[in-house]
């Protein structure tokens with residue numbers, strides 16, 4: 756089992772946002788700023804990604820038919836912005852987030868535009884991943900608690916065509932290992948890696 760790296764052209768950064776995506780991202784920035792400056796208890800593992808770049812990359816991925824199907828899952832969805840952007844790109848998108856406060860924020864943001872909020876509160880780590888204890892020792896900013904959340908969602912992890920995550924520095928390997936364990940061959944993992952930008956890999960069986 757291997758991961759094939761797929762090049763994302765630098766020209767994705769020139770893609771236009773739709774008016775509705777621009778409105779969603781502007782609202783999300785306002786709400787996130789208000790939340791981070793409020794007296795709510797800090798959730799140290801929450802940092803928002805570059806939504807503009809993610810929106811452009813999702814547009815490139817979907818328009819070029821690079822995915823095996825429409826099912827999208829955000830692993831640790833925070834305010835849910837990427838999940839909602841994926842919906843705007845026509846994907847059947849869900850977000851999984853373990854912090855109830857953030858799920859509430861994501862539901863509120865979704866309520867503005869999306870009648871059926873696609874957010875689930877729990878851990879994206881399913882039961883029975885080989886070597887999870889060893890993998891857990893590699894990460895500080897991800898909960899490695901196991902959960903049955905995919906049963907609640909009603910879509911098995913093997914049915915998702917694209918996963919998205921924003922790993923903390925040095926923790927991308929953990930997400931690749933989990934992805935290799937839970938996804939089907941042909942599925943893709945898109946990660947936002949800060950200054951290194953977006954990274955895309957596809958799972959292959961050889």
Ligand SMILES: C[S@@+](CC[C@H](N)C(=O)[O-])C[C@H]1O[C@@H](n2cnc3c(N)ncnc32)[C@H](O)[C@@H]1O
Nearest residue numbers: 802803804831832833852853878879897898921
């Ligand atoms: C770096 S933030 C990224 C948030 C969002 N994906 C974004 O790009 O704006 C990572 C999020 O993952 C959540 N998280 C960490 N471990 C998790 C787990 N096992 N299951 C679900 N969410 C998790 C954290 O609470 C945090 O909100």
